[in-house]
Amino acid sequence: MLNGVKRDIPEDLKPYTTSDAFTKEKRKLISKKKKQLNTVFLSSIEEAFDLFNIKSNTCLSFHHHLRNGDYVLQDVCKIIEKRDLKNLHFAPSSIFPSYTKLVDLIINENVTNIHTNYINGPVADTVSKGCLKGKLIMNTHGGRARAIESGDLHIDYAFLACPTVDKFGNGSGAVGKSACGTLGYAISDLHYAEHVILVTDNLVEKLETYDFDGNYVDAVVVVDSIGDANGIVSGTTKITKDPIGLKIAKETAELLDYLGIIKNGFSMQTGAGKTSLAVVKYVSDIMEKNKIKGSFGSGGITKSYVEMLEKGLFDELFDVQCFDLDAVQSYKKNKNHLAMSASQYGNPFEKNIIAEKLSFVILGAAEIDLDFNVNVTTDSLGRLIGGSGGHSDIAYGSNLTIIISPLTKSRIPIIKDKVMTVTTPGNDIDILITERGIAVNPNRKDLVEKLKNSHFPLRTINELYELSHKITGIPKEIEHSNEIIGYVEYRDGSYIDCIYKVKRQF
Template identity: 55%
Template sequence: MKNGVNRMIPDGYKPFISDDHFKQETYKKIEKIHAKKEASILASISAAFDIIPIKDGMTLSFHHHYRNGDLLLNMVIEEIKKRHLKNMKLAPSSIFPVHKPLVDLIKNEQVTAIYTNYISGDVAESISKGHLKDLLIMDTHGGRARAIETGELAIDVAFIAASAADEKGNANGIDGPNPCGPLGYIYPDLYYAKHKIVVTDTILDKLSSNDIDSAYVDYMIKVDQIGLSTGIESGTTQMTKDPVQLKIAKDTVKLIKTLNLIKDGLSFQTGAGSTSIAVSHFLKEEMIAQKVHGSFASGGITKSLVDMFDHHLFKDLYDVQSFDLDAVNSYKNNKNHHLMDASKYANPFYKNNIASQLDIVVLGATEVDLNFNVNVTTSSTHKLMGGSGGHSDTAYESKLTIITTNLVKSRIPFIKEHVETVSTPGTSVDVVVTERGIAINPLRTDLIELLKDSTLNILPIRSLYQKAVTMTSIPKQIKHEDRIVGLIRYRDGSIIDVIYEVKS
């Protein structure tokens, strides 16, 4: 059947209708699961498999606050492998290149289903090639919280990586030799998984903060090393030096200024992409020049947002995940740098979630189409290379959603007639900024009116598309196999698109 963005989805699944359809639905949470007694300290990961016990077909969950420095998922993978368990379902909030050992378990059907919000590296490539027996389910950050809280994603065992814990099972991500920052994404798992295990390399008498409440923790395990702090800075968390992307960032801030949005009380979020971080830098300069003081910045927090906070440009930071060690240290040392759990961040059914209080969000894109739909999940050749994360959540909730993207890169147009994969529906996107012009979504007649006399290079999105294909020619359509390897679940649980197996 076709859904609300004109994509074919398999029968038996709830089709995406519109980005605001969730308002017509009822939301019922399952009961939180408290620990029956004080947390027991176990000798090893293996001991946890014995005592629970972990069996064929169970669903195990993990968080990704160590990003490409995570070591815990691979420890559990190794134990699954040793025990010859089959048909395991994994629900890590994200998967990174460091998780390459998972590929072997996918191929031999020890792991047959995966639920995640973002995926890259060898595991993504393996799934694109059709190696995963069952479907990959791609959620948003807010959607994952919703799925766990309602019991739609039922977790048997949650493995909680923590940089430090006390002997009762309280834990955090800021103490110890390997800090990673706030542990915002694990809260749904902590509250609703049947069994919860804190895994750490440091046990202290007293913690700086009890971010993980021992009332929900069943077991603790001490390992030699839980993760590498340096790994949280992996990927796209550095400011660009590319002159094209710097122009895009500068034009984005000019747009915000022209719309008179740089004013006291401003709330702001940006992605972790290099262009988005450059936007933060230029916005900081403009706020200082205008002597403006914003209310808060939120999301995955980077050094650039910490810098703005330190300059008193924002009163508060709401942090679901630290993207670098500057953010980790800021969270540890500043009372106005707050931990934000995944549900409070972006669950569509969480009343007044933080994302809904945003004035501006600046996000990236792999592709944008003529209907303003955005792809951040696959490449132009259908290969898995990312995921929505908080993209769809914040795009819908923020008062102004700006997508920054190159018009053309490496002879590939980023504005296309149709995106390969719809991650975020165009109805949630207000503006697309490229190095060769800015497109305003026709649905935002208010913005069009405000900008009609501006000096910004504002063009219809079709004109940007024509510029792109004039430079590159219309790209040849890359064929894919008929088999569906994954479903992209919109934040309300509906299916917005599917992921196909790539041609070998």
């Protein structure tokens, strides 16, 4: 076992292997030829069900670029419920609170298996209670692309929301009343699904540039609305004003500067949380002060990164998903704001992926344990609250991976003896920064040596663990049930943990 990755994975499943053991030469490629027939244009999603004779026991995929504003998955769910299709496999790139109709389909066993990278809201609660008849598989963003392209995840029908489509079947996320920016998570679906259906609310004569190549598109459905683009800002995209968060962010930027990482040509990625965005601000200040220009910023792009690009602090932005409307507008107008697919972002079997070119990444944690394993999949009770997304992809690929978090949240210690669910293995985590001290993974002897005589408040993770208990007391250990409801799949396709039905109902 590696750095505390310890769950009893069933013997018939692929066991966890170290991230250094990728067998890239064994990658199985599925060649998908471009369409030979003209794209069909339809006036309703129901017509698409009729045209392709969509039945029970098939796999449907979706993307989440409209996030909490997406209507397409909901509309497809309504048709499935009406036709009472059964035993469907859903493979949305993420699941958001607005997807309430999917709850009914799970309870009624219309949908019995789910692959996704992130899950939150009523669907997460329903699955946590053990209502999904089959299993939930939690991918990473790069791992989902790998699974689709290798054939591990076979998609029969991809329903892809697309803000603008032209009469050649080409699609763009940059323009239209529902513009959401890049469409990077859906490129693997576009290229490898058996049947591709674009759903749009803006049909135009011709697009000069586009995200989706119409040669891969079987049908276009034109509807009144595919969603509300304002829903893409459902995450926290404003810099924190909390003194603890600001202290952590400032110390993080100072640490990066001390280590000499903020230098000409460096690259970075952070999350879109409030404290992470404060790190971006402090790093930007250091760059301006020292006249430093980085090579690129990447990931889900926010206004903070757009401002850095416009100031000339980066040459380029590589964007797999726009996190706010400022990013959407930047993608539309700035030639150095570039789209990337999930495969280009983090597929471990692709060459020259962005995740492996990053100088540093700043990530969060719901929990971290004494072996530096990180959980962003479940809370301390075992309830589903998120998922890896790109967490594991960039933690592995980056030269330096930093976790930032308050030492306690709502009087619950962030550091556990063992996390409830392993999302990212501790081998891929280098530093934990809290308001009460900084812990360096002892595996990074180079960092320990560089920082040993510094002014930073260094502690071992065990010392931070004990300190948190002095503040909150020792929390009661929460037991999970023995019923497995899903699995955490690492980016290479191996399984690193099980997800259990919650024992305490909520």
